[in-house]
Amino acid sequence: xxxxxxxxxxxxxxxxxxxxxxxxxxxxxxxxxxxxxxxxxxxxxxxxxxxxxxxxxxxxxxxxxxxxxxxxxxxxxxxxxxxxxxxxxxxxxxxxxxxxxxxx
Amino acid sequence: xxxxxxxxxxxxxxxxxxxxxxxxxxxxxxxxxxxxxxxxxxxxxxxxxxxxxxxxxxxxxxxxxxxxxxxxxxxxxxxxxxxxxxxxxxxxxxxxxxxxxxxxxxxxxxxxxxxxxxxxxxxxxxxxxxxxxxxxxxxxxxxxxxxxxxxxxxxxxxxxxxxxxxxxxxxxxxxxxxxxxxxxxxxxxxxxxxxxxxxx
Numbered sequence: 453x454x455x456x457x458x459x460x461x462x463x464x465x466x467x468x469x470x471x472x473x474x475x476x477x478x479x480x481x482x483x484x485x486x487x488x489x490x491x492x493x494x495x496x497x498x499x500x501x502x503x504x505x506x507x508x509x510x511x512x513x514x515x516x517x518x519x520x521x522x523x524x525x526x527x528x529x530x531x532x533x534x535x536x537x538x539x540x541x542x543x544x545x546x547x548x549x550x551x552x553x554x555x556x
Numbered sequence: 557x558x559x560x561x562x563x564x565x566x567x568x569x570x571x572x573x574x575x576x577x578x579x580x581x582x583x584x585x586x587x588x589x590x591x592x593x594x595x596x597x598x599x600x601x602x603x604x605x606x607x608x609x610x611x612x613x614x615x616x617x618x619x620x621x622x623x624x625x626x627x628x629x630x631x632x633x634x635x636x637x638x639x640x641x642x643x644x645x646x647x648x649x650x651x652x653x654x655x656x657x658x659x660x661x662x663x664x665x666x667x668x669x670x671x672x673x674x675x676x677x678x679x680x681x682x683x684x685x686x687x688x689x690x691x692x693x694x695x696x697x698x699x700x701x702x703x704x705x706x707x708x709x710x711x712x713x714x715x716x717x718x719x720x721x722x723x724x725x726x727x728x729x730x731x732x733x734x735x736x737x738x739x740x741x742x743x744x745x746x747x748x749x750x751x752x753x754x755x756x
Contacts, residue, residue, distance in 0.1 A: 480709045482656050484683070497639070499711040516710055523705065527684050533702040536683065539710035 456515040456542065462492045463548035464519060466540060478506030481544045485536075489548045490521040496539060515542040593633050597667040599738035601630055602715050605665065606741070607732035610720040620644055623715065627665050637664045641712045643704075643743075650701050651716045652690065652743035654682035655708040662713035666741060673742065683707055693744045716743040723749040 458464055468487030471477045480502050496516045504511035516539055523534040576582045605626055609616040619626035623640030634640070640662055643651035655661065656679045661669035672678050681689050686703045690696070697703070706714050718740050724732060739745035 480657060482683075482707060482709060484656075496641075496712060502710065516712075520704075523686075523703075530685070531687060531703065534686070535702065535704045536707060537704055538707040539712060541710065 456495045456498075456517070458492045458495075458515075458517060458542070458545060458547075460492050460494055463489060463550070464492055464517075464545040465489050465548045466519075467544050467546060469544075478503055481540060482538065484526055485521065485538060485540070488521055488526060489550065490519040490538075490540075492517050493520045493537065494518040499541075501541065501543075516540070517542065517545065519545070589633075594663070597632070597664055599666050599736075599741060600733065601627070601632060601667075602662070602665040602738075602741045603733045603736035604729070605630060605715075606717055606736045607729045609717055610724075610732055611729060616717075619717070623665075630665075632664050634664055638711055638713045640665065641714045642717050643706055643714055644717045645719050645743075647698075647719065648701055650697050650703050650743065651714075652682060652686050652703060652705050653708060653714045653716060654679055654705060656680070656683050657707075657709055660708040660713060662715045664713070665715060666738060670738065690744055693739065695745050715741050718743075718747050721747050721749050 466481060466485045466488050470483075470486065471479060494517070496518055498513035499516050500511035501514045502511075519538055519540045521536045521538065523536050524530040524532060526536065573582070573587070577584075605619060609619050615626070618629075619642050623642045624634040624637070626642075627640055628634050638660075643653070645651055654673075659669055659674040659679075661673060663669070678689065683705050686705050687697075690703075708714050718736070720732070721735070724735070735747045735749065737745060737747070740747045
């Protein structure tokens with residue numbers, strides 16, 4: 453199992469990247485989270501990268517995280533305090549620019 | 557009247573199975589065993605896991621720590637299945653499961669997903685307007701309960717451990733299992749005490 457770069461509580465940002473615009477790909481990072489800040493809730497383990505598996509390429513295991521996001525800032529609607537919890541692979545995450553949580 | 561045309565997909569499946577057998581990757585016995593365990597899987601397994609968690613704190617801890625190990629103890633074969641995560645509801649937090657990318661679902665303990673779970677409507681709306689979606693099931697949460705939507709995007713499968721409803725004190729595991737519906741294990745509904753019993 454590869455070493456996890458982020459620990460529970462770490463503020464992270466989902467990369468604002470759109471590989472689907474560059475050609476055929478298989479992505480498990482929902483579009484609505486690209487560029488969004490969240491908090492690592494838990495390291496789920498390491499799993500073969502589905503982006504490689506889908507094309508029968510060698511797929512080394514990569515750390516997978518459960519990342520928690522405030523829901524209202526994402527959709528500009530919803531109830532304060534509601535949240536989204538999503539599995540995100542490490543190569544889609546970078547440290548958040550702002551260490552403080554966005555206001556809901 | 558002639559027999560209906562044989563679907564092309566069936567011929568393709570037969571060629572795939574023959575190729576896998578020729579390579580020694582699967583056997584007829586393994587296919588039969590997998591078919592049998594797929595057919596056995598139903599929401600009653602998940603419901604019983606929940607009922608047991610309501611009754612037995614040790615079981616609850618095991619289930620929350622390792623859902624797959626708990627499922628194995630229920631006689632479910634988790635070999636080759638994705639890890640199973642259990643989402644514990646509290647009086648202030650309610651979980652709702654969706655897979656916005658496709659239709660990931662804890663099949664090992666819930667069986668086949670219902671058609672609505674795979675619909676574009678559910679997948680698009682659950683993540684954006686979870687309270688509106690739940691309201692259409694008649695599910696309105698008590699004030700002060702936050703909603704946490706779990707988008708099942710990768711290698712885990714998720715099942716909800718709902719709150720045990722009031723009015724079920726002293727109930728047996730079988731009685732409790734009976735009120736935990738598939739929809740409650742996804743989080744669109746809450747376990748309900750039947751009106752006739754509640755009135756007693």
